[in-house]
Amino acid sequence: MSHPDYRMNLRPLGTPRGVSTVAGPHDIGASPGDKKSKNKSTRGKKKSIFETYMFKEDVSEGLKRGTLIQGVLRINPKKFHEAFIPSPDGDRDIFIDGVVARNRALNGDLVVVKLLPEEQWKVVKPENNDKETEAAYESDIPEELCGRHLPQQSLKSYNDSPDVIIEAQFDGSDSEDGHGITQNVLVDDVKKLSVCVSEKGREDGDAPVTKDETTCISQDTRALPEKSLQRSAKVVYILEKKHSRAATGFLKLLADKNSELFRKYALFSPSDHRVPRIYVPLKDCPQDFVARPKDYANTLFICRIVDWKEDCNFALGQLAKSLGQAGEIEPETEGILTEYGVDFSDFSSEVLECLPQGLPWTIPPEEFSKRRDLRKDCIFTIDPSTARDLDDALSCKPLADGNFEVGVHIADVSYFVPEGSDLDKVAAERATSVYLVQKVVPMLPRLLCEELCSLNPMSDKLTFSVIWTLTPEGKILDEWFGRTIICSCTKLSYEHAQSMIESPTEKIPAKELPPISPEHSSEEVHQAVLNLHQIAKQLRQQRFADGALRLDQLKLAFTLDHETGLPQGCHIYEYRDSNKLVEEFMLLANMAVAHKIHRAFPEQALLRRHPPPQTRMLNDLVEFCDQMGLPVDFSSAGALNKSLTQTFGDDKYSLARKEVLTNMCSRPMQMALYFCSGLLQDPAQFRHYALNVPLYTHFTSPIRRFADVLVHRLLAAALGYRKQLDMAPDTLQKQADHCNDRRMASKRVQELSTGLFFAVLVKESGPLESEAMVMGVLNQAFDVLVLRYGVQKRIYCNALALRSHHFQKVGKKPELTLVWEPEDMEQEPAQQVITIFSLVEVVLQAESTALKYSAILKRPDTHSHLGPEKEEEEEEESDGEPEDSSTS
Numbered sequence: 001m002s003h004p005d006y007r008m009n010l011r012p013l014g015t016p017r018g019v020s021t022v023a024g025p026h027d028i029g030a031s032p033g034d035k036k037s038k039n040k041s042t043r044g045k046k047k048s049i050f051e052t053y054m055f056k057e058d059v060s061e062g063l064k065r066g067t068l069i070q071g072v073l074r075i076n077p078k079k080f081h082e083a084f085i086p087s088p089d090g091d092r093d094i095f096i097d098g099v100v101a102r103n104r105a106l107n108g109d110l111v112v113v114k115l116l117p118e119e120q121w122k123v124v125k126p127e128n129n130d131k132e133t134e135a136a137y138e139s140d141i142p143e144e145l146c147g148r149h150l151p152q153q154s155l156k157s158y159n160d161s162p163d164v165i166i167e168a169q170f171d172g173s174d175s176e177d178g179h180g181i182t183q184n185v186l187v188d189d190v191k192k193l194s195v196c197v198s199e200k201g202r203e204d205g206d207a208p209v210t211k212d213e214t215t216c217i218s219q220d221t222r223a224l225p226e227k228s229l230q231r232s233a234k235v236v237y238i239l240e241k242k243h244s245r246a247a248t249g250f251l252k253l254l255a256d257k258n259s260e261l262f263r264k265y266a267l268f269s270p271s272d273h274r275v276p277r278i279y280v281p282l283k284d285c286p287q288d289f290v291a292r293p294k295d296y297a298n299t300l301f302i303c304r305i306v307d308w309k310e311d312c313n314f315a316l317g318q319l320a321k322s323l324g325q326a327g328e329i330e331p332e333t334e335g336i337l338t339e340y341g342v343d344f345s346d347f348s349s350e351v352l353e354c355l356p357q358g359l360p361w362t363i364p365p366e367e368f369s370k371r372r373d374l375r376k377d378c379i380f381t382i383d384p385s386t387a388r389d390l391d392d393a394l395s396c397k398p399l400a401d402g403n404f405e406v407g408v409h410i411a412d413v414s415y416f417v418p419e420g421s422d423l424d425k426v427a428a429e430r431a432t433s434v435y436l437v438q439k440v441v442p443m444l445p446r447l448l449c450e451e452l453c454s455l456n457p458m459s460d461k462l463t464f465s466v467i468w469t470l471t472p473e474g475k476i477l478d479e480w481f482g483r484t485i486i487c488s489c490t491k492l493s494y495e496h497a498q499s500m501i502e503s504p505t506e507k508i509p510a511k512e513l514p515p516i517s518p519e520h521s522s523e524e525v526h527q528a529v530l531n532l533h534q535i536a537k538q539l540r541q542q543r544f545a546d547g548a549l550r551l552d553q554l555k556l557a558f559t560l561d562h563e564t565g566l567p568q569g570c571h572i573y574e575y576r577d578s579n580k581l582v583e584e585f586m587l588l589a590n591m592a593v594a595h596k597i598h599r600a601f602p603e604q605a606l607l608r609r610h611p612p613p614q615t616r617m618l619n620d621l622v623e624f625c626d627q628m629g630l631p632v633d634f635s636s637a638g639a640l641n642k643s644l645t646q647t648f649g650d651d652k653y654s655l656a657r658k659e660v661l662t663n664m665c666s667r668p669m670q671m672a673l674y675f676c677s678g679l680l681q682d683p684a685q686f687r688h689y690a691l692n693v694p695l696y697t698h699f700t701s702p703i704r705r706f707a708d709v710l711v712h713r714l715l716a717a718a719l720g721y722r723k724q725l726d727m728a729p730d731t732l733q734k735q736a737d738h739c740n741d742r743r744m745a746s747k748r749v750q751e752l753s754t755g756l757f758f759a760v761l762v763k764e765s766g767p768l769e770s771e772a773m774v775m776g777v778l779n780q781a782f783d784v785l786v787l788r789y790g791v792q793k794r795i796y797c798n799a800l801a802l803r804s805h806h807f808q809k810v811g812k813k814p815e816l817t818l819v820w821e822p823e824d825m826e827q828e829p830a831q832q833v834i835t836i837f838s839l840v841e842v843v844l845q846a847e848s849t850a851l852k853y854s855a856i857l858k859r860p861d862t863h864s865h866l867g868p869e870k871e872e873e874e875e876e877e878s879d880g881e882p883e884d885s886s887t888s
Contacts, residue, residue, distance in 0.1 A: 047311060048310045048311050049100060049310065049311060049312070049313060050100060050103050050104055050310045050311075051103055051234070051236070051310070052310060053103070053236065053237050053238070054112075054236045054237050056237075059112050059236070059237045059239075062112070062114075063112065067114070068112050068113065068114055068236065068237075069085070069087075069088060069094065069112070069113050069114075069115070069233070070085075070110065070111065070112045070113075070239060071085030071086050071087075071088070071094070071110070071111065071113070072085065072086070072108060072109070072110055072111075072242070073085055073096070073102070073105050073106070073107060073108065073109050073110075073111045073235070074093075074107065074108075075102070075106075075107040075274040077272070077273070077274060080099075080273040080274050081097065081098045081099065082095070082096075082097065083095075083096040083097075083101075083102050083107075084096065085111065085113060085233070086614075087231070087616075090611075090614055090615045090616075091615060091616050092230050092231075092616040092617075093230075094113060094115070094230075094231045094232070094233050095121075095122045095230050095231065095232045095233070096113065096232070096233055096234065096235065097122070097232060099276070100234075101232075101233070101234040101235065102234075102235055103234065103235035103236070104235075104238075104308045104315075105235045105238050106241070106243035106245070106274070106275060106305075107243055107274045107275075108242045108243045108741075108744075109238050109239075109240065109241055109242050109243050110238070110239040110240040110242060111235045111237065111238055111239065112235070112236055112237040112238075112239055113233035113234060113235050113236065114233060114234055114236045115231055115232070115233045116232045116233055116234060118229065120232055121229040121230060121231055121232045122229065122230040122232050123228075123229060123230075124228050124229070124230050242741060244338070244339060244340060244341035245304055245305040245306075246302055246303070246304045246305075246320065246338050246339050246341070247268075247270035247271070247272055247275040247278075247302070247303055247304075247305075247339055248270065248271050248272075248300055248301065248302055248303075248323065248332075248335030248336075248338070248339060249268055249269050249270035249271045249272075249275075249300070249301065249303065250268070250269050250271075250296075250297070250298075250299070250300070250301065250326070251266050251267070251268055251269075251280070251285060251289060251293070251296055251299070251301055251319075252266065252267045252268075252269055252293065253266060253267070253290065253293050254266070254267050261279070263282075264281065264282060265279040265280060265281060265282060266279075266280050266281075266282055266285050266289065266290075267279065267280070267314075268280045268301065268303045268317060268319070270303070271300075271335075272339065275305075276305075276308070276313075276314055276315045277314050277315075278303050278305060278314060278315045278316065278317035279312075279314050279315070279316050279317065280303060280317050280318070280319050281318075284318055284319035285319060286322070298325055298326050298327070299322055299323075299324070299325065299326070300322070300323040300324060300325065300326045300331050300332065300335055301319055301320075301321070301322050301323065302319075302320040302321050302323060302334075302335060302338050302339075303317045303318065303319050303320060304317055304318050304320050305317045306318055320338075323335055326851070327760075327763070327851050329438065329565060329566070329756065329757070329760060332756050332851065333436060333438070333753065333756065336749055336752045336753065336756070337434070337441065337749060340745040340746075340748060340749050341745060342434050342441055342745065342746070342749060343426075343429065343430055343441075344434075344441045347426065347445045348422070348426075350422040351422045351423050351426050351445065352445060352447075353422075354417075354418065354421045354422055354423035354424075355416070355423070355445060355447055355448065355452070356416075356452065361452060362460075363460055363462060363485065367462065367485065368485065370483060370721075371462070371482070371483045371484050371485050372465070372482055372483070372484045372485075373484075373485050374395070374407070374409070374463075374465070374484050374485065374486045375460060375485055375486060375487040376519065377395050377397065377407070377486070378395060378396075378397070378489055378520045378524050378525060378528055379393050379394070379395040379407065379409055379486045379487070379488050379489065380393060380394065380395075380457075380488055380489055380490045380491070380492055380525055380528070381393045381394075381455050381457070381488055381490075381491050381492065382394065382492045382493070382494060382496075382497045382529075382578060382581070382582050383491070383492075383493065383494070384493065384494060385493035385494075385495060388449070388450045388454065389433070389440075389442070389449040389450060389453075389454050389703045389704060390411075390454045390455045390456065390488075390491065391410060391411040391413075391453065391454070391455065391700070391701050391702060391703040391704070392408065392409070392410050392411075392455070392582070392586060392700050392701070393408075393409040393410075393455045393463070393486060393488050394406075394407065394408060394409070394528075394532060394582070394585060395407040395409065395528070396528040396531045396532045396535075397528075398531065399469070402471075402472065403469055403470060403471050403472070403477065404469070404470050404471075404472070404531060404535065405467060405468070405469055405470075406467070406468050406470050406532070406535065406585065407465050407466070407467040407468075408465065408466045408467075408585050408586065408588070408589040408700065409455070409463040409464075409465045409484060409486050410463060410464050410465070410589070410699060410700050410701075410702065410708075410712075411453040411454065411455055411461065411462075411463060411464075411702060411703055412453070412461075412462040412463050412464045412483065412702075412712070413444070413448070413453050413702035413703055413708075413709055413712065414464075414702065414709050414712040414713050414716065415462050416448055416452055416453060417444070417448075417709060419713070419726075423444070423445075427443055427444055427706050427709065428706055428735060428738070429738075430443045430706070430742065431443065431705075431706045431707075431738055431739045431741075431742035431743070432704060432705050432706065432739070432742050432743055432746045433449075433703070433704035433705075433746075434746045434749055434750070435746075435750055436749070436750065436753040437558055437560075437567075437753045437754060437756070437757045438560060438565055438753075438757075442704070443703070443704055443705070443706060444703060448703070449703050449704075453702075453703050454703070455486065455488050456488065456491070457488045457489065457490050457491045457514070457515070457517065458487065458488070458489070458515075458517050459487065459488070460485060460486075460487050461485070461486055461487070461488070462483070462484075462485060463483070463484045463485065463486050464481075464482075464483055464484070464699075464712055464715065464716075465480075465481070465482060465483075465484040465486075466479070466480070466481055466588075466589045466592050466593065466699075467479075467480045467481075467482075468480075468588075468592075470535055472534065472535065472538070473535075473538045473542075474535050474536075474538040474539040474542060479592060481592075481593070481596060481715060481719055482719065483716070483719075483721060487517070489516055489517040489519065489520040489525065490513075490514050490515065490516040490517065490520075490525060491514050492513075492514065492525070492529075493514075494576065494578045494579055495578075496512075496513060496514065497529050497578035497581065498576050498577060498578040499512065500525075500526050500529045500530065501529065501530065501533050501577050501578060501581075504530055507522070507523065507526075508522065508526065510522065529581075532581055532585070533577060533578075533581050535584075536580060536581040536583075536584040536585065539584045539585075539588065540580060540584050543584075543587075543691075544638070544641060544645075546638070546692060547636055547637055547638025547639075547641075547692040548637060548638065548641065548690065548691050548692045549637035549638065549640055549641040549689070549690045549692070550641060550690075551644075551662050551665055551666050551669070552575065552662065553659075553662060553663060553666065553790065554572050554659065554787075554789075554790025555572065555573045555790065556570050556571075556572065556573070556754055556758060556789060556790055556791075557570065557571055557572075557573040558570045558754075558757050558758075558761070559571075566760060566764060567757045567758075567760055567761040567764070567765075569761070569765070570757075570758065570761055570789065572788070572789070572790055586700045587691065589699055589700055590696055590697055590698060590699050590700055591691075591693055591695065591696055593697055593699040593711060593715055594607055594608075594695040594696050594697040594699075595695055596715060596718055597697065597711065597714040597715055597718050598677055598695055599718075600714075600717070600718030601677075601714060601717070601718065601724070601725075602677060602678070603677060603678030603729055604676065604677065604678055604714070604724075604725060604727070604729055604732060605676070605677040605678075605697070605714060606674060606675075606676060606677075606697060606707060606710050606711055606714060606732060606735075606736060607674070607675060607676075607677055607686060607695060607696065607697045608672055608673065608674050608675075608688065608696050608697050608698055608707075609672065609673055609675055609680075609685060609686050609687060609688060609696070610670070610671075610672040610673075610687070610688040610689040610690050610691070610696075611670045611673075611685075611689060612670070612689045613668035613669050613670065613689070614668045614670060617667060617668035618634055618668040620668075621634065621664060621665065621667070621668060622634050624664070625661075627811070627812045627813060628813070628836065628837070630647070630661065631643065631647055632644070632647065632661070632665075636692075637689055637690055637692050638692060640665060644658065644661065644662060644665070653839060656771070656773045656785075656787055656839065657773065657837050659773070659785060659787065660773050660774075660775050660785050660836075660837065663775065663785060663792070664775070669690075670689075671740075671744070672688065672690070673736075673740050674698075674707050674736035674737075674739045674740055675733065675736050676729045676730075676732040676733040676736055677729075678729030678732075679729050679730065679733045697711050698711060699711045699712065699715070705739075705743075706735075706739060707736070707739045710725075710732070710735065713725055756851065758789065758791065758853075759846075759851040759852070759853050760851065762844050762845065762846050762853040763846040763851070763853070766844060766845055766846050766853070767843045767844060767845040767846075768788075768789070768843070768844045768845075769841065769842070769843050769844075769858070770786045770787060770788035770789060770841075770842060770844070771787050771788070771839060771840070771841055771842075772784035772785060772786045772787060772793075772839070772840055772841070772842045772855070773785050773787060773837060773838070773839055773840075774834055774835065774836055774837060774838040774839075774840060775792065775836065776814075776836060777807075777814040777815065777816050777834055777835060777836060778807075778814070778816075779807040779816075780796065780797050780798070780805075780807075781794050781795060781796045781797060782794070782795055782816055782834050783795075784840065784842060784855060786842060786844065786855065789844070791844075793842070793844070793854065793855035794855070795842065795854075795855050795856065795857050797816070797818065799854065799856060800818065800820075800856065800857055801820060801821045801859075802818055802819060802820055802821065803819045803820065803821050803829050804819045805817065805818050805819065806819075810835075813835060813836065814835070814836070815833060815834070815835050816833075816834040816835075817831060817832070817833050817834075818831070818832040818833075818834060818857075819831055820832065820859055820860070823859070830859065830860050832857075832860040840857055840858075841857070841858040842855045842856065842857055842858065843855070843856045843858055
């Protein structure tokens with residue numbers, strides 16, 4: 001993962017990435033913080049590269065007056081000179097061009113920007129089709145849009161395997177990079193005014209810069225009536241340094257052996273190109289590093305930025321530790337966790353002292369008088385087979401009148417986490433458990449997660465329950481909330497529940513089921529699952545009829561080698577009826593609790609809102625679908641859901657096209673956010689766009705989310721079990737903001753962990769072949785969704801055995817014609833036309849660097865699958881039978 005040698009890019013060593021070398025003689029190679037310009041006229045004076053930050057009072061005044069704008073900074077991971085903050089009015093993001101304009105802010109920081117004069121704004125051609133695909137998206141679908149928290153691996157016996165498919169938590173999806181995570185980055189038709197854009201090459205900035213990807217112009221915007229402007233700005237203040245200031249990367253010697261610097265510093269080159277390179281004191285480095293630098297070429301280090309002065313291109317840092325060999329799972333994982341500020345240290349003795357000391361622990365007798373005793377009821381859990389932190393259980397009792405008493409029973413975590421205790425503080429700080437492919441970093445100590453709170457079978461547990469009387473159609477006749485005691489009769493996996501749903505009339509052999517307590521029979525459990533499934537189907541159908549949206553995206557699950565922990569294989573996780581069953585009742589409980597706490601504490605409820613999609617990006621997508629002749633209705637969440645479930649047939653081509661379109665639709669989506677109801681004046685802003693409901697919260701996963709613990713405390717106060725929460729609305733909002741930040745980090749870590757394991761799999765088992773569908777076409781490259789693995793990759797023309805390639809727009813549709821070098825000199829060169837929604841064959845192969853892999857297009861004559869002419873035919877025929885939403 002080491003960086004390419006930047007000197008190869010004709011840029012003097014020391015120029016920050018993304019800063020044009022023609023912009024002026026920024027000094028290179030002088031001592032950090034003590035630059036002396038080589039320009040004679042300024043010799044002896046310090047030359048500032050970055051602007052001094054504004055005074056705090058001026059910033060406050062500017063924000064009040066509206067002359068300054070604040071927002072979370074997102075740096076494009078594929079083009080690190082481009083950064084954005086969301087526009088406060090939901091319009092196109094505000095663009096920040098280059099490291100100098102970014103003014104030492106890092107990805108995720110809360111920054112204040114000042115708009116540049118209009119003649120320096122970015123000019124954008126509206127009809128450009130690359131805008132969606134060129135943007136460097138880090139996935140941003142709010143979790144409620146895309147399915148339950150999915151498994152990172154499915155190795156049944158793996159000791160430390162995390163519970164990763166948990167309730168209606170669809171965690172594979174809250175966004176990482178700020179509040180509207182999509183970046184309107186246009187390449188092909190973007191012209192910059194008075195600025196030089198360099199290095200718009202490949203994913204990692206290491207491709208040669210081609211002429212048509214580099215524009216250095218100054219033009220009069222009034223002469224461009226058909227173009228639109230994107231506001232551009234510069235950072236003037238960092239309100240909150242949310243980036244951890246830690247990075248993983250590699251150590252190198254400085255280039256100039258004769259310089260003063262060479263004797264004092266080494267250069268740390270981060271793997272994440274959005275982080276600047278860092279001067280590290282040689283005394284921090286391994287003793288033999290200067291003598292034997294090559295020995296450390298593949299060693300991964302962690303470095304923390306301690307300072308970044310105005311007159312220095314690079315930051316100054318301290319080497320924190322050596323992690324081990326790049327490309328190995330554990331060092332890489334530790335690096336990911338550290339970069340995203342995840343606390344994976346052991347819990348302190350002060351924290352552990354807050355837990356019950358006399359083990360085994362039993363429920364104190366006085367709790368029985370305070371709670372409803374449900375231990376005789378048929379209650380059970382449904383979770384991944386590897387799960388160990390079981391925080392939700394279900395029950396379904398048939399009533400004499402044909403209705404059902406349905407219960408959702410959630411671990412009463414708040415009982416074990418006293419407010420203000422050391423345990424409470426560490427849980428509030430961690431805010432969420434973090435699920436990696438091979439393990440979990442828990443929010444609470446294991447004794448709580450896996451024993452005291454986990455709803456393990458045949459064991460009395462403290463719970464908080466929501467119990468409804470429901471008709472078979474899922475209509476709520478009655479609702480009860482309260483503290484309870486349960487004894488789960490069995491621990492079902494999703495596979496067990498699925499087999500029950502699929503065999504409604506047959507008795508499932510005992511050997512195929514987990515142990516069931518003697519008080520209840522397997523038939524009773526089987527019937528309860530069937531009844532829940534029937535009600536869930538009705539609830540789900542009604543939810544989508546009422547306008548909910550779901551964007552299912554492909555999720556990878558891995559099988560791991562028990563001995564080595566390396567990935568043996570992977571598959572797309574199948575989201576089945578048993579998952580949907582649990583999801584419906586968790587959603588129902590979360591909505592019920594949201595209404596209850598908001599009624600009781602209108603100023604102090606911790607809720608979860610989901611803003612509508614970014615207007616500008618949505619408009620771009622509408623335009624794209626019109627151009628492609630796709631009948632997609634974006635007028636509401638429900639209309640979009642209907643379009644996606646009914647527009648496509650169920651042949652392979654149609655399903656692949658639906659997958660790509662679903663992916664595109666996820667891009668304008670904003671992230672769902674926790675908030676305190678007292679701090680938002682307009683109740684319309686409380687709404688949850690994807691679920692299309694007025695109020696929503698998180699109640700069902702308190703073992704792994706601190707927000708749920710707070711909601712439990714609010715519910716207990718609403719029911720008179722305890723006094724009102726002693727938290728002012730703005731204090732609660734601060735905690736909500738922290739939960740949002742940690743969830744974003746945790747989601748990004750989870751994605752990176754999946755990416756790490758997939759890269760290792762490609763390296764160990766590759767090359768891997770798969771069909772892929774083209775998602776976007778650029779002038780030198782195109783993006784594909786690799787269907788078997790759900791990964792997106794860019795394929796570069798310069799990496800293929802082509803005689804030539806030609807980009808053109810046919811109408812408004814981009815088209816790339818590839819002319820392949822014939823393998824046999826007597827053959828004619830084969831032509832291949834690449835357009836959006838082409839099906840192609842690709843090969844994923846490891847690259848020489850530790851954990852990079854690339855996609856290469858297979859020659860068109862290798863397989864006789866759908867060619868361009870056939871594709872057009874397929875497209876015409878694919879709008880037949882409407883697809884049943886339950887199979888989406």
